[in-house]
Amino acid sequence: MKALIKLLVSVFLLVDFIPLNAEDGYRLWLRYDLVSNPEILEYYRETITGYMISDDSPTCKVAETELQNALTGLLGRSLPSVSVAGNGTIVAGTPETSSLIAEMYSENKLQEAGDEGYFIENTRHNGINFIVIAAKNDIGVLYGVFHLLRMIQMNQNLDNLSVMSSTKMKVRILNHWDMLPMGERGFTGNTIWKWNELPGKLDPRYTDYARANASIGINGTVLTNVNADVRLLTPEYMEKVAALADVFRPYGVRVYLAAKVTAPMEIGKLNTADPLDKDVIAWWKKTADELYKYIPDFGGFVVKANSEGQPGPLDYNRTHADGANLLADAVAPHGGIIMWRAFVYDNKVPEDRIKQPFNEFMPFDGKFRKNVILQVKNGPLDFQPREPFHPLFGAMPETPLMPEFQILQEYFGFTTHLTFLAPSYEECLKADTYCMGEGSLVAKVIDGTITDYPITGMAGVSNIGADRNWTGHIFGQSNWYAFGRLAWDPYMSSEEIAEEWVRMTFTNDEDVVGRISGFMVESREIAVNYRTPLGLHHIMYAGTHYGPGPWFDRDPRDPRPDWTSVYYHRADEKGVGFNRSSSGSNAVAQYFSPVRELFDKVEICPENLLLWFHHVSWDHKLKSGRTLWDEMCLRYNEGVEGIREIQTEWDRLKPFLDAERYENVRERLVKQVRDARIWKDACIVYFQTFSKKAIPEGVEPPEHNLEWYKAHRYTDIPGLFGAP
Ligand code: GCW
Numbered sequence: 001m002k003a004l005i006k007l008l009v010s011v012f013l014l015v016d017f018i019p020l021n022a023e024d025g026y027r028l029w030l031r032y033d034l035v036s037n038p039e040i041l042e043y044y045r046e047t048i049t050g051y052m053i054s055d056d057s058p059t060c061k062v063a064e065t066e067l068q069n070a071l072t073g074l075l076g077r078s079l080p081s082v083s084v085a086g087n088g089t090i091v092a093g094t095p096e097t098s099s100l101i102a103e104m105y106s107e108n109k110l111q112e113a114g115d116e117g118y119f120i121e122n123t124r125h126n127g128i129n130f131i132v133i134a135a136k137n138d139i140g141v142l143y144g145v146f147h148l149l150r151m152i153q154m155n156q157n158l159d160n161l162s163v164m165s166s167t168k169m170k171v172r173i174l175n176h177w178d179m180l181p182m183g184e185r186g187f188t189g190n191t192i193w194k195w196n197e198l199p200g201k202l203d204p205r206y207t208d209y210a211r212a213n214a215s216i217g218i219n220g221t222v223l224t225n226v227n228a229d230v231r232l233l234t235p236e237y238m239e240k241v242a243a244l245a246d247v248f249r250p251y252g253v254r255v256y257l258a259a260k261v262t263a264p265m266e267i268g269k270l271n272t273a274d275p276l277d278k279d280v281i282a283w284w285k286k287t288a289d290e291l292y293k294y295i296p297d298f299g300g301f302v303v304k305a306n307s308e309g310q311p312g313p314l315d316y317n318r319t320h321a322d323g324a325n326l327l328a329d330a331v332a333p334h335g336g337i338i339m340w341r342a343f344v345y346d347n348k349v350p351e352d353r354i355k356q357p358f359n360e361f362m363p364f365d366g367k368f369r370k371n372v373i374l375q376v377k378n379g380p381l382d383f384q385p386r387e388p389f390h391p392l393f394g395a396m397p398e399t400p401l402m403p404e405f406q407i408l409q410e411y412f413g414f415t416t417h418l419t420f421l422a423p424s425y426e427e428c429l430k431a432d433t434y435c436m437g438e439g440s441l442v443a444k445v446i447d448g449t450i451t452d453y454p455i456t457g458m459a460g461v462s463n464i465g466a467d468r469n470w471t472g473h474i475f476g477q478s479n480w481y482a483f484g485r486l487a488w489d490p491y492m493s494s495e496e497i498a499e500e501w502v503r504m505t506f507t508n509d510e511d512v513v514g515r516i517s518g519f520m521v522e523s524r525e526i527a528v529n530y531r532t533p534l535g536l537h538h539i540m541y542a543g544t545h546y547g548p549g550p551w552f553d554r555d556p557r558d559p560r561p562d563w564t565s566v567y568y569h570r571a572d573e574k575g576v577g578f579n580r581s582s583s584g585s586n587a588v589a590q591y592f593s594p595v596r597e598l599f600d601k602v603e604i605c606p607e608n609l610l611l612w613f614h615h616v617s618w619d620h621k622l623k624s625g626r627t628l629w630d631e632m633c634l635r636y637n638e639g640v641e642g643i644r645e646i647q648t649e650w651d652r653l654k655p656f657l658d659a660e661r662y663e664n665v666r667e668r669l670v671k672q673v674r675d676a677r678i679w680k681d682a683c684i685v686y687f688q689t690f691s692k693k694a695i696p697e698g699v700e701p702p703e704h705n706l707e708w709y710k711a712h713r714y715t716d717i718p719g720l721f722g723a724p
Pocket residue numbers: 177184185225226227304308343382383410
């Protein structure tokens with residue numbers, strides 16, 4: 001008998017390792033499969049006996065459905081919805097929807113968690129023990145339900161629950177870069193929005209999109225590209241947008257749109273788009289009023305103006321503040337906001353492009369309406385694998401700023417490469433701006449801890465496309481997840497986020513969790529190393545942004561020097577790097593002291609940003625004792641070795657993973673290893689034409705000569721539509 005029990009137990013334990021279902025990745029991190037550890041399963045079955053949640057509001061209704069479906073899956077039995085709480089009941093609600101919650105929680109107490117926050121606690125009331133999810137508003141109830149489910153998905157103990165979760169970040173928003181038929185240049189494949197079917201036909205995927213976003217606290221979405229399409233502001237499209245907004249509403253996800261400054265001319269047939277013109281003012285007001293008739297809780301507009309060919313107020317000799325305030329006034333009566341992007345650079349090529357946003361916006365601090373927030377990329381250039389934090393953070397105390405992170409992997413191998421981006425978001429959020437002395441982290445600037453920002457927020461350029469698994473690469477899902485978690489709580493660590501995601505997405509097996517989350521956290525540094533080590537930047541293949549192109553110089557198709565690679569790396573026989581120190585473009589002066597001095601002095605400048613700020617001789621000695629040239633080659637090599645190790649680890653993990661998702665990643669890792677090698681070899685042979693030095697020992701010799709890399713074209717990368 002004992003032997004039989006032992007056998008049964010070991011079979012049960014094995015179940016933990018055996019993939020039960022084929023998985024296509026559609027369910028993301030909300031998988032809700034039966035808790036696989038029998039003891040833990042038993043524990044949950046004893047601890048949770050039913051639930052009580054009023055379905056008076058659409059949001060509580062979806063919270064109830066989520067709870068019901070999830071518990072049925074996780075516990076393997078359907079739990080009763082009860083009208084009288086007993087031991088083990090989950091009681092969820094607000095004081096308005098639950099008399100029990102009203103009895104137990106004062107308004108003041110609930111206010112501690114804020115408008116969207118919640119409490120999850122074990123409570124004993126009238127002699128009965130139950131689990132409470134209490135919130136001021138319905139959305140807090142839904143977020144609390146997702147939190148409790150996450151704990152169960154992660155097999156956590158529920159005995160001494162005393163969770164209070166709140167956020168200071170008001171706008172947690174995705175920016176889709178979708179054109180009407182396709183994502184921007186194919187970075188994410190085709191668009192998820194089936195415009196030709198809307199408003200009549202609603203793909204069930206729209207509901208799952210909203211669920212997934214709500215599960216990580218995302219509360220807004222800009223449906224289309226910042227390179228805006230004016231059609232969205234016509235009644236035909238307003239109706240389509242309204243249909244999506246109706247689907248998202250119960251999940252607390254508000255819809256926003258990208259606006260184009262010249263819409264009054266293109267749709268309204270006016271002969272100007274001057275923000276101070278009275279007809280232009282009237283047109284925006286009328287258009288906003290109409291939009292709000294379709295979508296009463298419309299969030300507002302995001303605007304890309306005077307940047308990369310987009311029109312803007314500067315075309316009319318007006319300022320960014322004039323442009324933003326015009327739109328702000330149009331949406332203000334309805335409670336809308338304007339997210340005005342600070343990613344600007346004009347067609348006059350400046351001495352140093354990265355200085356432009358700071359120079360253009362800083363003087364207007366305090367000149368924007370209260371419902372305007374500036375959307376600032378994490379770094380001063382353009383989502384490069386590594387950039388220093390943007391100098392505007394901390395420099396505009398009177399104007400709310402929200403960081404924009406890129407979830408889609410424009411410079412990180414699109415949907416083909418595995419790169420967990422939380423470390424790069426974290427690097428920015430935890431950077432110390434020193435704007436108010438030591439400890440003035442970017443996170444504290446943007447969440448209002450050390451500022452009085454009336455609006456706070458974070459934007460993420462979405463990596464969601466039409467793929468069945470949403471992001472093409474299974475690990476792309478982890479970047480969507482990480483963005484949401486950090487938008488709610490910008491102080492979380494990459495390690496915590498990776499662990500949560502792996503447990504929910506794959507397994508709770510400790511060893512497997514440690515191995516997968518371990519390489520995820522390393523993957524960003526690996527990607528930096530095989531692309532742009534030591535502060536190199538913008539040396540990708542022009543146009544596609546996928547492979548390397550450090551040789552890219554001006555040509556008739558791309559006449560702007562600041563769209564070339566040579567503009568940024570400035571390699572010559574003496575050395576390499578962009579001198580932005582006080583003896584160069586002096587971009588360092590845009591930072592507060594002592595960050596400014598840190599970046600300015602080559603001796604103390606962090607080595608991972610060295611070539612961002614300095615032109616350094618090939619013989620310059622680094623902390624390792626090696627010369628710059630040797631170190632650069634070795635870092636490139638490390639990057640390739642690193643991704644090979646991930647590949648080997650993934651292969652070893654095969655027995656613990658389901659076949660479909662294993663294969664999704666395996667097949668891509670083959671390409672990633674190949675591409676990393678191409679990046680390393682191409683950059684080494686190219687820079688060698690300047691350094692004229694031998695490739696150091698320990699570096700795998702390049703496979704081909706420079707001509708080969710220059711001529712190389714990828715033919716097997718989804719998203720590289722029409723790439724040369
Ligand atoms: O990263 C660059 C991209 C453009 C993008 C632009 C921006 C949407 O190459 O495709 O346009 O930034 O952020 O506006």
